Amino acid sequence: MCAIIGVVARSPVNQLLYDGLTVLQHRGQDAAGLVTAEGHGFHMHKGGGLVRDVFRTRDMRSLVGHMGIGHCRYPTAGSASSIAESQPFYVNSPFGITLGHNGNLVNSDQLRRELFAEDRRHVNTNSDSEVLLNVLAHEVADASQGNPRLTPDMIFNAVAGVHRRVKGAYAVVAMIAGYGLLAFRDPHGIRPLIIGRTDTEKGVEFMVASESVALDTLGFKVMRDVAPGEAILIDESGNFHARACVETASLNPCIFEYVYLARPDSVIDGISVYESRRNMGKSLADKILAMGLRDEIDVVIPIPDSSRPSALEVAAKLKKPYREGFIKNRYIGRTFIMPGQEQRRKSVRQKLNAMAIEFRDKNVLLVDDSIVRGTTSREIVQMARDSGAKKVFFASAAPPVRFPNVYGIDMPTRVELIATGRTNEEIAAAIDADAVIYQELDALIAAVRECNPTIERFDCSCFDGDYITGDVSPAYLADIEASRADGESQGRLSSSQLDLGLSTVD
Numbered sequence: 001m002c003a004i005i006g007v008v009a010r011s012p013v014n015q016l017l018y019d020g021l022t023v024l025q026h027r028g029q030d031a032a033g034l035v036t037a038e039g040h041g042f043h044m045h046k047g048g049g050l051v052r053d054v055f056r057t058r059d060m061r062s063l064v065g066h067m068g069i070g071h072c073r074y075p076t077a078g079s080a081s082s083i084a085e086s087q088p089f090y091v092n093s094p095f096g097i098t099l100g101h102n103g104n105l106v107n108s109d110q111l112r113r114e115l116f117a118e119d120r121r122h123v124n125t126n127s128d129s130e131v132l133l134n135v136l137a138h139e140v141a142d143a144s145q146g147n148p149r150l151t152p153d154m155i156f157n158a159v160a161g162v163h164r165r166v167k168g169a170y171a172v173v174a175m176i177a178g179y180g181l182l183a184f185r186d187p188h189g190i191r192p193l194i195i196g197r198t199d200t201e202k203g204v205e206f207m208v209a210s211e212s213v214a215l216d217t218l219g220f221k222v223m224r225d226v227a228p229g230e231a232i233l234i235d236e237s238g239n240f241h242a243r244a245c246v247e248t249a250s251l252n253p254c255i256f257e258y259v260y261l262a263r264p265d266s267v268i269d270g271i272s273v274y275e276s277r278r279n280m281g282k283s284l285a286d287k288i289l290a291m292g293l294r295d296e297i298d299v300v301i302p303i304p305d306s307s308r309p310s311a312l313e314v315a316a317k318l319k320k321p322y323r324e325g326f327i328k329n330r331y332i333g334r335t336f337i338m339p340g341q342e343q344r345r346k347s348v349r350q351k352l353n354a355m356a357i358e359f360r361d362k363n364v365l366l367v368d369d370s371i372v373r374g375t376t377s378r379e380i381v382q383m384a385r386d387s388g389a390k391k392v393f394f395a396s397a398a399p400p401v402r403f404p405n406v407y408g409i410d411m412p413t414r415v416e417l418i419a420t421g422r423t424n425e426e427i428a429a430a431i432d433a434d435a436v437i438y439q440e441l442d443a444l445i446a447a448v449r450e451c452n453p454t455i456e457r458f459d460c461s462c463f464d465g466d467y468i469t470g471d472v473s474p475a476y477l478a479d480i481e482a483s484r485a486d487g488e489s490q491g492r493l494s495s496s497q498l499d500l501g502l503s504t505v506d
């Protein structure tokens with residue numbers, strides 16, 4: 001999971017990029033980087049940690065130029081938490097290209113071999129983003145055919161070459177030295193990318209970003225989402241070019257963006273994240289009513305922050321009080337992607353503190369956006385009981401997470417997912433809840449689609465195991481399992497186990 005941003009401005013761009021990454025910080029707290037362009041030269045600074053910690057005044061002063069890109073990241077499947085793998089990446093041939101990427105390539109190993117054996121390119125890190133950069137660089141070299149001057153047609157042909165070779169999810173911002181800002185999105189439209197503009201006294205400025213909230217807060221007017229398979233090129237003079245670079249494309253947004261990843265004030269592919277979460281709450285309340293649990297519930301309490309819109313609708317439909325029972329420390333990172341089980345467990349208590357007055361002698365319904373490993377849920381249930389709750393019901397605005405996400409979210413392998421191989425009753429016992437209520441997948445899809453009925457399909461692979469690109473095999477999932485260096489897995493799944501849906505979870 002990452003954030004990307006790119007800006008072509010009429011004045012120094014460094015502050016815009018910094019502010020944009022800060023707004024998108026929720027998408028990645030592991031590392032951050034900025035690259036600006038000045039003529040045919042690039043200026044880069046990147047490092048580990050939050051945006052505010054990576055960039056100092058001296059760093060910002062060195063990032064001169066009116067065009068630039070930025071990136072902040074969590075490490076994704078198989079990658080390391082390392083400054084060496086922080087983005088953007090850079091290659092000096094041809095022309096000089098720098099790139100930032102949100103997503104994950106499912107054929108990066110194959111591409112790595114091709115780059116070495118056929119393209120004569122060397123990849124220095126384990127990052128699939130560096131692989132993607134080198135594929136783009138090779139395709140630009142092929143498209144230019146030795147011509148010392150690139151044209152938009154050449155650049156778009158290079159992106160078409162990338163689409164032919166690369167499999168997986170990718171939203172990309174890149175710069176080609178002396179030419180301009182390039183942005184493109186994979187043919188399935190899994191990861192988000194949006195473009196906006198603003199008119200200044202000096203001329204038009206453009207911004208592309210992972211979420212609309214970056215455009216809103218920095219004064220850019222949304223133009224539209226980048227279409228699946230489309231490439232956007234904005235040259236140094238501010239001329240705007242766009243082209244579909246693949247014959248067949250379809251929009252399949254990652255539904256987990258709406259459940260958890262995106263900020264509620266963002267609009268992704270025409271869908272208000274906030275409104276979709278409210279809709280999730282309404283359908284979740286219907287499920288609770290159908291189960292006959294309403295009369296057993298005294299109060300509805302959200303797990304802050306992303307579950308609040310859903311919890312408000314649940315409380316309203318159940319006609320039960322809504323209360324804030326947990327106070328959140330906003331300086332603790334997201335727990336389900338923290339390395340190490342013990343670190344996750346400790347961070348939950350540091351991240352949330354229960355207010356006993358809202359729990360004492362009550363049957364509480366806790367509402368969360370999802371349940372992944374179950375570590376956070378178990379600790380939260382225990383906090384509620386320690387605060388005096390008589391019964392604790394746990395509701396998830398998302399269905400059971402039973403499959404790993406391979407498209408850019410470092411969601412655990414199946415052996416680490418609490419829903420793998422367990423019934424709802426067994427999950428409730430595992431987290432010490434009196435009952436667990438999950439959203440139905442059809443209801444989740446309907447809740448999100450209600451905001452934009454034109455979208456026919458979402459990527460729901462972490463819930464149903466249906467990988468939208470059609471090229472994710474049991475062997476690939478087993479390789480991800482083997483590559484994880486978390487050190488906490490109870491066992492590894494073979495290809496045959498994955499194929500049969502078996503689990504080594506106790």
